[in-house]
Amino acid sequence: xxxxxxxxxxxxxxxxxxxxxxxxxxxxxxxxxxxxxxxxxxxxxxxxxxxxxxxxxxxxxxxxxxxxxxxxxxxxxxxxxxxxxxxxxxxxxxxxxxxxxxxxxxxxxxxxxxxxxxxxxxxxxxxxxxxxxxxxxxxxxxxxxxxxxxxxxxxxxxxxxxxxxxxxxxxxxxxxxxxxxxxxxxxxxxxxxxxxxxxxxxxxxxxxxxxxxxxxxxxxxxxxxxxxxxxxxxxxxxxxxxxxxxxxxxxxxxxxxxxxxxxxxxxxxxxxxxxxxxxxxxxxxxxxxxxxx
Amino acid sequence: xxxxxxxxxxxxxxxxxxxxxxxxxxxxxxxxxxxxxxxxxxxxxxxxxxxxxxxxxxxxxxxxxxxxxxxxxxxxxxxxxxxxxxxxxxxxxxxxxxxxxxxxxxxxxxxxxxxxxxxxxxxxxxxxxxxxxxxxxxxxxxxxxxxxxxxxxxxxxxxxxxxxxxxxxxxxxxxxxxxxxxxxxxxxxxxxxxxxxxxxxxxxxxxxxxxxxxxxxxxxxxxxxxxxxxxxxxxxxxxxxxxxxxxxxxxxxxxxxxxxxxxxxxxxxxxxxxxxxxxxxxxxxxxxxxxxxxxxxxxxxxxxxxxxxxxxxxxxxx
Numbered sequence: 001x002x003x004x005x006x007x008x009x010x011x012x013x014x015x016x017x018x019x020x021x022x023x024x025x026x027x028x029x030x031x032x033x034x035x036x037x038x039x040x041x042x043x044x045x046x047x048x049x050x051x052x053x054x055x056x057x058x059x060x061x062x063x064x065x066x067x068x069x070x071x072x073x074x075x076x077x078x079x080x081x082x083x084x085x086x087x088x089x090x091x092x093x094x095x096x097x098x099x100x101x102x103x104x105x106x107x108x109x110x111x112x113x114x115x116x117x118x119x120x121x122x123x124x125x126x127x128x129x130x131x132x133x134x135x136x137x138x139x140x141x142x143x144x145x146x147x148x149x150x151x152x153x154x155x156x157x158x159x160x161x162x163x164x165x166x167x168x169x170x171x172x173x174x175x176x177x178x179x180x181x182x183x184x185x186x187x188x189x190x191x192x193x194x195x196x197x198x199x200x201x202x203x204x205x206x207x208x209x210x211x212x213x214x215x216x217x218x219x220x221x222x223x224x225x226x227x228x229x230x231x232x233x234x235x236x237x238x239x240x241x242x243x244x245x246x247x248x249x250x251x252x253x254x255x256x257x258x259x260x261x262x263x264x265x266x267x268x269x270x271x272x273x274x275x276x277x278x279x280x281x282x283x284x285x286x287x288x289x290x291x292x293x
Numbered sequence: 294x295x296x297x298x299x300x301x302x303x304x305x306x307x308x309x310x311x312x313x314x315x316x317x318x319x320x321x322x323x324x325x326x327x328x329x330x331x332x333x334x335x336x337x338x339x340x341x342x343x344x345x346x347x348x349x350x351x352x353x354x355x356x357x358x359x360x361x362x363x364x365x366x367x368x369x370x371x372x373x374x375x376x377x378x379x380x381x382x383x384x385x386x387x388x389x390x391x392x393x394x395x396x397x398x399x400x401x402x403x404x405x406x407x408x409x410x411x412x413x414x415x416x417x418x419x420x421x422x423x424x425x426x427x428x429x430x431x432x433x434x435x436x437x438x439x440x441x442x443x444x445x446x447x448x449x450x451x452x453x454x455x456x457x458x459x460x461x462x463x464x465x466x467x468x469x470x471x472x473x474x475x476x477x478x479x480x481x482x483x484x485x486x487x488x489x490x491x492x493x494x495x496x497x498x499x500x501x502x503x504x505x506x507x508x509x510x511x512x513x514x515x516x517x518x519x520x521x522x523x524x525x526x527x528x529x530x531x532x533x534x535x536x537x538x539x540x541x542x543x544x545x546x547x548x549x550x551x552x553x554x555x556x557x558x559x560x561x562x563x564x565x566x567x568x569x570x571x572x573x574x575x576x577x578x579x580x581x582x583x584x585x586x587x588x589x590x591x592x593x594x595x596x597x598x599x600x601x602x603x604x605x606x607x608x609x610x611x
Contacts, residue, residue: 189349191391197347198386199406199457200378203371213396289441290395 013053013263043069060267066260070253075264078249083268085155085245086238090230092161093168098223101173102216105180106207109215112185120181124174132233136167136240153242164234164241171233172226179222183215190214217287224280228273296320297465297497298344298382301358305336305343305521307351310571313339314354315521319499321465326491326498328508328529330544331518334567337501338387340518341467344499345384346374362464380410383458387470389451393442399426399453400438406460418460425456429486448479455486459494466491467499472507484511505548509533517541520570520578527603537597537605539583577607585609 023040031039040046044055059066065075108120143163144152154160187193188211196210235247242248246265253261285291298321305314314336321327329337343354346366359366361382366374378384386392394402403425404418413421419438426434429452442450451471458466468487472480488511491498502508508515508529516526517540525538536542546561565582577583580590589608598604599611 191386191388192394194347195386195392195454196394197375198345198378198384199409200375200380201405201409202375205405205409210394210397214394288396289398290443 013056056263060264065264065267068253068258068261070256070258070261075260078261079246079264079268082244082246082249085243086231086234086247089161089164089168089234089238089243089245090227092165093230094172094223094227096165096169097172097176097226100169101176102180102212102219104173105177105215105219106184106212108177108181109184109188110207112181117181120177124177127170128174130170132167132171133236133240135170136164136237139163139167140241155244160241160243164237164243167237167240168230168233172223172230175222175226176219179219180215183218184211187211187214213287217284220283220287221280224276224283228269228276231272232269295360295363297323297362298499299358299360300340300344301356303340303343303354303356303359305339305348305352305354306572307349307353312570312572312574313352313521314343315570315574317518317521317523319516319523319526321497321499322513323464323497324491324495325513326488326500326511328512328515329499329501329518330503330505330508330515332503332567335518336521337503337518338469341384341469341499341501345378345382345467346371347378347384376410379406379458379463380461381463382465382467383461383463384467384469385451385454385458385471387473389447389454389471389474392454393450395442397441398438399440399442399445403438403453403457403460406457410461421460422456425459426453428459429453429456429490430482431456447475448483451475451479451483452486455483455490459490462494463496465497465499467501469501470503471500472502472504487511505544517544520567522578522606524579524607525603525605527599527605531600531603535599535603537599537603537609537611538579538607539585539609540579541605543582 023036023043023045044052047055056066063076065079067073068075068078071078104120108117111117140152140163143149150162151157151160152163184207188207193206193211196206201210231246234243234245235250237243238245238247239251246268250262250265252258253265298319300320301318303314303317304312306312317336317340319327319329319340329340331337339348339352342348343352343356344359344366346354346369348354356367361377364377366377369377393399400419400422403422404415407413407418407421408415422438423434426437431437431449431452437445437449437453442453445453451474455471471487472483475483484507487498487500490496491511500507500511512529514526515529515532516523517532517538518524519540525532525536525541532541533545536545540563543561543563547563549560563582568578568581570578575593576591577586577594580586583590594606594608596604596606597611605611
């Protein structure tokens with residue numbers, strides 16, 4: 001996992017430098033060659049790329065992510081300002097996804113092989129195949145413009161997070177539903193469920209206490225990973241719904257060649273992803289006593 | 294007064310083609326141990342699961358009579374059956390390693406039975422669970438209650454299963470090969486424990502096994518199953534002394550008896566394997582492996598009585 005973080009931030013670092021002469025794009029269009037050279041020197045862009053990289057890594061490790069060229073403020077301040085929006089969006093998306101996929105997965109497992117089960121599987125497949133920006137636009141047209149139920153852009157209230165949350169959830173629902181269904185089918189066929197039935201427990205207790213607890217173990221791990229994907233995937237969704245989160249910031253900064261911000265966003269999202277994977281492992285240990293030391 | 298458990302002409306099928314149990318009848322009286330013996334796949338476990346209505350998906354049962362303490366089990370819905378299971382009739386299984394839920398502690402799994410059926414407080418249930426763990430020979434029951442199944446050995450887990458089955462003081466205990474998965478010394482301990490509990494608590498027990506050594510030690514009555522039918526049923530002493538059905542005789546020849554067995558004499562065996570029986574099968578299912586078989590064995594066989602309480606399913610005279 002640390003490798004993934006190093007790689008992704010390394011890739012971001014290189015890509016920002018492949019996208020044209022940074023000093024030129026920072027300078028105003030009518031700057032002289034001398035101005036550009038001054039900028040190049042001031043930002044240290046005249047040094048070899050490898051030196052720039054290690055310099056950046058070294059400062060990032062001490063918490064200094066540099067300054068934004070465009071906003072003229074510290075990158076860490078910018079990200080801290082925007083992060084709550086992205087986190088709210090990601091958590092909303094995950095909650096919607098769990099609220100839909102776990103009951104759906106349980107029902108599909110209980111009715112394994114029936115028309116209901118097959119319909120759930122089909123819908124899950126469709127959900128996975130649908131591009132999120134397209135679904136976002138469809139929702140905006142229907143609920144925002146035609147029905148006027150929900151605002152189509154902005155960050156003002158909780159209503160702004162409903163549609164983007166649903167769109168993000170859609171990408172996670174298929175995997176979570178199928179995982180819940182598979183886990184429940186496996187658990188329901190196990191010896192300990194036969195024991196639970198032989199004990200005369202209620203159907204609710206058998207399903208929700210004895211089977212779900214075991215079926216949920218892989219679901220929790222994947223849900224944490226999905227949240228990581230959602231935070232990364234919010235770059236597109238925040239753009240579509242004009243939510244001013246970290247994804248939106250990254251988008252703006254890419255357009256403006258504000259590379260310290262782009263690098264920092266990629267780094268922060270990668271770190272969060274790694275942290276979530278670790279949280280998933282810890283959650284698994286809570287759910288599965290066999291994993292505890 | 295009616296018997297504890299009465300099963301008459303029980304039939305169990307899976308799908309439309311295989312019939313796992315074909316007209317099994319047996320009776321368990323209060324306070325007796327009834328052993329159901331036979332080789333793997335003869336329908337012993339399926340019979341037990343059908344009585345408990347715990348058949349796997351796709352399994353369906355039919356019977357002329359299936360009653361527990363005079364109450365008709367066939368007429369009960371799921372809720373009515375759940376009220377009896379774990380309460381008045383309990384069951385323990387062959388696989389102690391996987392029969393407990395890995396996610397919950399021993400204590401949590403034991404107490405939920407009592408709380409469900411008797412509505413006691415957690416405190417009362419925990420006390421009862423600790424008492425029963427001590428009763429089945431587990432030392433430090435307080436410690437064990439807080440442990441998870443994976444922290445216990447197979448023998449301990451089976452003891453926990455037994456203690457859990459006894460939580461609501463059942464009248465009937467169905468034990469499906471409770472010692473098969475355990476090593477020999479532990480087997481002996483578990484059997485001794487079951488026999489002891491059966492005697493002390495006056496349990497009616499239906500013990501499923503393929504081990505005739507166990508039968509000889511604990512059974513009051515034995516039913517021998519073959520290919521989904523009870524081919525012979527008698528009091529234990531009678532069955533061992535005068536087996537009537539060629540299959541029972543064959544089974545008994547397969548058991549080495551120290552002192553009686555000569556060194557150079559090979560141990561008996563029954564040639565062939567259990568046939569697959571579909572619907573519409575006529576005659577004796579054992580005829581292809583039987584040295585006494587003739588043409589009449591392909592027709593319906595009447596059940597004969599050798600002596601009071603001893604009946605068998607064979608054309609041969611008593």
